[in-house]
Amino acid sequence: xxxxxxxxxxxxxxxxxxxxxxxxxxxxxxxxxxxxxxxxxxxxxxxxxxxxxxxxxxxxxxxxxxxxxxxxxxxxxxxxxxxxxxxxxxxxxxxxxxxxxxxxxxxxxxxxxxxxxxxxxxxxxxxxxxxxxxxxxxxxxxxxxxxxxxxxxxxxxxxxxxxxxxxxxxxxxxxxxxxxxxxxxxxxxxxxxxxxxxx
Amino acid sequence: xxxxxxxxxxxxxxxxxxxxxxxxxxxxxxxxxxxxxxxxxxxxxxxxxxxxxxxxxxxxxxxxxxxxxxxxxxxxxxxxxxxxxxxxxxxxxxxxxxxxxxxxxxxxxxxxxxxxxxxxxxxxxxxxxxxxxxxxxxxxxxxxxxxxxxxxxxxxxxxxxxxxxxxxxxxxxxxxxxxxxxxxxxxxxxx
Numbered sequence: 420x421x422x423x424x425x426x427x428x429x430x431x432x433x434x435x436x437x438x439x440x441x442x443x444x445x446x447x448x449x450x451x452x453x454x455x456x457x458x459x460x461x462x463x464x465x466x467x468x469x470x471x472x473x474x475x476x477x478x479x480x481x482x483x484x485x486x487x488x489x490x491x492x493x494x495x496x497x498x499x500x501x502x503x504x505x506x507x508x509x510x511x512x513x514x515x516x517x518x519x520x521x522x523x524x525x526x527x528x529x530x531x532x533x534x535x536x537x538x539x540x541x542x543x544x545x546x547x548x549x550x551x552x553x554x555x556x557x558x559x560x561x562x563x564x565x566x567x568x569x570x571x572x573x574x575x576x577x578x579x580x581x582x583x584x585x586x587x588x589x590x591x592x593x594x595x596x597x598x599x600x601x602x603x604x605x606x607x608x609x610x611x612x613x614x615x616x617x618x
Numbered sequence: 619x620x621x622x623x624x625x626x627x628x629x630x631x632x633x634x635x636x637x638x639x640x641x642x643x644x645x646x647x648x649x650x651x652x653x654x655x656x657x658x659x660x661x662x663x664x665x666x667x668x669x670x671x672x673x674x675x676x677x678x679x680x681x682x683x684x685x686x687x688x689x690x691x692x693x694x695x696x697x698x699x700x701x702x703x704x705x706x707x708x709x710x711x712x713x714x715x716x717x718x719x720x721x722x723x724x725x726x727x728x729x730x731x732x733x734x735x736x737x738x739x740x741x742x743x744x745x746x747x748x749x750x751x752x753x754x755x756x757x758x759x760x761x762x763x764x765x766x767x768x769x770x771x772x773x774x775x776x777x778x779x780x781x782x783x784x785x786x787x788x789x790x791x792x793x794x795x796x797x798x799x800x801x802x803x804x805x806x807x808x809x
Contacts, residue, residue, distance in 0.1 A: 480775075501668075510767065542749050545754045
């Protein structure tokens with residue numbers, strides 16, 4: 420096992436910040452190149468006219484998921500050292516729902532708004548200001564919702580453990596779901612294009 | 619008609635100005651997804667963590683509240699989490715540096731593709747003023763939701779999703795549910 424490099428002490432915290440900056444650049448490049456600096460392009464997902472939000476997200480998830488599994492199977496990466504947050508089911512379900520509504524109303528999500536601001540989208544500045552306002556509201560309400568925030572705690576848990584199904588089989592299900600989703604997305608886009616041309 | 623050459627074209631006259639968006643201006647989404655997956659995988663391999671975007675906004679808010687009313691943040695666990703123990707600047711953080719990179723990366727890509735332009739993203743049927751209001755309200759919901767969920771599309775959906783996290787998947791499904799349920803009511807903003 421040699422990876423994750425940081426966890427095995429290959430470099431210190433100072434270097435990790437430079438790496439953060441470099442990874443951020445690639446993240447920004449890819450998001451912009453994919454059209455995610457445009458709120459109209461992002462919102463198009465929810466009107467079935469351009470489903471690239473779904474396509475990009477699921478291709479990325481499948482790619483990283485297979486990569487992680489392969490590197491871990493080869494003995495190169497210790498998957499147990501890769502951090503992800505604990506599950507607090509109900510707060511995360513509610514948070515996702517609220518964020519989803521905010522996504523279609525505001526036109527961005529946090530990462531894409533950063534790219535939109537840097538490419539000159541004025542509305543994205545209002546979105547980010549709103550984001551800070553929402554966080555302020557959350558911070559001010561926090562003492563009153565602390566109990567809910569920590570409710571339905573399940574620990575660091577993944578789908579194979581929860582469902583007691585083999586990791587590889589869950590991966591297969593995710594891949595099949597993605598392929599099914601891509602097919603449906605391509606179909607929906609064509610159907611919407613036909614409808615628009617008919618108007 | 620799809621023009622494959624144009625998918626990778628770097629010279630588009632004001633394509634950002636077009637009211638009617640078409641796919642050909644941007645790179646193929648599956649290729650973008652693959653590249654994004656590789657960025658994400660590299661982050662896992664190098665750092666042992668995933669991507670995150672909403673954290674820096676929380677740090678900014680916490681520092682601002684702390685400046686205005688230090689006694690106020692003292693007893694608030696939420697703000698304290700972002701302020702740290704005071705041994706270093708709260709901004710000297712992985713998430714801050716990566717988001718600065720993201721802003722720069724977006725700018726570089728926009729410059730290469732000729733898409734950097736001061737403009738408002740909206741449909742033809744809505745005024746800029748109204749769009750700004752919607753952006754602010756949507757942003758507020760996003761900020762609140764991301765804190766409740768302990769992450770956003772980057773931190774929960776992409777990172778948690780590819781690690782098969784239960785919370786990440788529950789979050790991601792609900793983002794799509796929430797957005798699709800709301801889409802009808804804000805359609806005039808986009809179409």
